[in-house]
C-alpha cells in the first residue's frame with residue numbers, strides 16, 4: 001500500500017530515495033527540484049513545459065507560506081514529490097507540503113542574534129541540500145547540520161570553523177555528492193582564510209579539507225597546491241595573519257563523469273593587494289575556479305579569473321556546467337559571470353581558458369588575452385579616488401543565473417552599484433578607526449569606501465547572453481540593481497523576481513514580457529519549478545535583503561519573507577502586503593555643527609554598513625536613520641548600547657563607541673538630513 005502523500009511515511013520514502021542516481025535520473029524529466037540548482041550542472045533549466053510561453057498569462061497563485069523572517073531570503077525551494085525545503089534568514093529551515101502550502105516542520109538552529117555583525121552581507125542563507133533522508137543546512141555561525149527530512153530533528157551537527165579569532169560565517173548552500181557534504185564559508189572582509197570541507201553525509205565525519213590560499217609560510221604547507229600558491233604572494237604583506245581571503249561562500253558544483261568538484265573562490269583579504277602582497281603577484285587561488293578530486297579533495301586544476309584581486313572581485317558567483325559546441329568542437333565547459341564583469345567559458349576537463357567577454361562596461365581591463373590573462377588598464381591599480389566599475393557589489397553577485405540549451409542563452413542578473421574607492425595608506429589589521437568603513441564590526445578592506453561620493457550610474461538588468469558568441473541576445477532593464485536569480489524552462493520561459501517587488505515571466509527567445517505579479521517585497525532569490533501529481537508548479541521565496549538590501553530598496557513594500565507557489569488557473573488571494581515603516585525626513589534634533597566631521601567618521605565606522613546614508617538611502621531591511629522619529633535619534637544611545645534591536649542583529653557598541661561619540665553621530669545624522677532637505 002502506498003502511503004498517503006504528505007504523510008511521514010511518504011516523506012521518508014521520497015527523501016530517502018534522493019541520491020546521485022536519482023538526481024541524475026531527474027535531469028531527464030525535471031519532475032522534481034532535488035538540488036539547489038536543479039541538477040548537478042546547476043543549469044536551473046527545467047524540461048517541464050506544461051506552463052509555457054502560450055499559456056503563462058494564466059498563471060495564478062495557489063498558496064503562499066509565511067517564512068516569519070524580516071531579513072534577506074536567498075534560497076531556491078528544493079522539492080521532491082511535493083515535499084519542499086526552504087530556508088529563511090538566520091539559517092532557519094522550513095519543510096512545507098507543496099500540495100497544500102502547510103507547514104510540515106521548522107528548524108531554528110538558534111544562531112546568536114547578537115553575532116549578526118560577523119557576516120558582511122546580511123544574515124542570509126542560500127538553501128539546503130537533500131540526500132538519503134537528510135536535509136543539510138549550513139548555519140550562519142559556522143555549523144553544518146544534518147536534519148531528519150521527516151521530523152526536522154538534528155541527526156548530526158559539526159562546527160566547521162577552525163579559527164575562532166576571525167569572523168567566519170556560512171551563508172551558502174551545502175552540496176552533496178558521492179555521500180559527501182561539502183561546505184565553505186565567508187569572512188574575507190574581516191580577515192579570514194578560505195577553505196572547503198567535505199563531511200560524510202551519514203556520520204558527519206570529516207572526509208577532506210582544501211584551503212583556498214596559503215597559510216604561514218614558516219609552517220609546513222598543507223599540500224602541494226598551497227606550496228605552489230605561496231610563490232604568488234609576497235610574504236612582506238604577512239597575509240596569513242589575517243587569512244588572505246579566498247573564502248568559498250557560494251558556488252560549488254560537481255561533475256559526476258569527471259568526478260571533479262568545482263569551487264569558486266572569493267576576494268582577497270584585505271581587498272587592497274598593495275597591503276596584502278605589496279610587491280604584487282597573482283595571489284593564488286583568490287578569485288578563481290578550482291577543480292578538486294571529489295574523493296580526496298586534492299587540487300586538480302585552477303583558472304584564476306582576477307589575478308591579484310584588488311577590488312573584491314569574488315569568483316564565488318554560481319557556476320553552470322554545460323556542453324557546448326565551440327568552433328565546431330563539442331566542449332565540456334563551465335559558464336561563469338563573476339563580479340569582475342566578464343563572462344567566462346572555461347574547459348572543465350582541464351581548466352583551460354576558452355573565452356571571456358565583458359557583459360557590462362568595466363574600467364579595470366579591456367579584455368582577456370589568448371592565455372586567459374586580463375589586459376588590465378594601466379591605471380587599474382594606481383588610481384587615488386575612483387569609481388571601481390564593477391564595484392564591490394559586482395556586475396553580477398550570488399543571484400543564480402540559468403542556462404537554456406534550447407535557446408542557447410544564459411539568463412543573468414547584471415548590474416552596477418556605484419562605489420568609490422580610496423586606497424588606505426596605512427592599514428592596521430583589525431583596528432577600529434574613525435572613517436574606516438564598518439571597522440567597528442571588524443572590516444579591513446584597505447580602502448575607504450565612498451569617501452568621495454560615487455558618480456557612476458546605477459542600473460539593474462536581465463541579460464540574455466549567448467556564451468558561444470559571447471554576445472548579448474536581449475535585455476530587460478529594471479529601475480534598480482539587485483534583482484533576483486533566474487529560472488528557465490522548456491516552455492520557452494525565463495522567470496525572475498525583481499528588486500521592485502514583482503515576479504515576471506519572459507519569452508526566453510525574445511525577451512518579451514509575458515506575465516507579472518506583485519509579490520509584496522523585493523526579490524533576490526531564484527524560483528524553482530516541479531511536478532506534483534502530474535501538474536507543474538512554480539515557487540519563489542521572496543524577502544528583500546542581501547548586502548545591498550540591508551540599507552537600500554526599490555519598493556515601498558516590505559512584506560516579510562514568503563514562499564509563493566503558482567500554477568495555471570491558480571486563484572488564491574495573495575497575503576496582505578506590508579508597507580515600509582518610515583517617517584518624514586528627520587528634523588529638529590539639536591546638535592553642534594562642529595561635531596559633524598567627527599560624527600561622519602564615526603558613522604562610517606559603526607553605522608553606514610547597515611543604515612546607509614541618512615536621508616539619502618531609504619533603508620532596506622534595516623531602517624534608514626534619516627527617516628526615523630526625532631525621539632529615536634535623540635535617544636540614540638539607548639539603541640547603541642545593548643539596545644532593543646540587539647537581539648535582532650544590531651551590534652552592541654559598548655566599548656566601541658562612547659556616549660560622546662554618539663552625540664557626534666547624532667550631529668552627522670541630523671546635519672545630513674538638514675543638508676539634503678529641499679530648500
Ligand SMILES: O=C(O)c1cc(C(=O)O)c2c(n1)C(=O)C(=O)c1cc(C(=O)O)[nH]c1-2
Nearest residue numbers: 121124171186187188189247249266546547
Ligand atoms: O568575502 C566573503 O567572505 C564574502 C561573503 C559573503 C557572504 O557570505 O554572504 C558575501 C561577500 N563576501 C561579498 O563580497 C558579497 O558581495 C556578498 C553579497 C552577499 C549577499 O548575500 O547578498 N553575500 C556576500
Ligand SMILES: [Ca+2]
Nearest residue numbers: 188189267312
Ligand atoms: Ca567579499
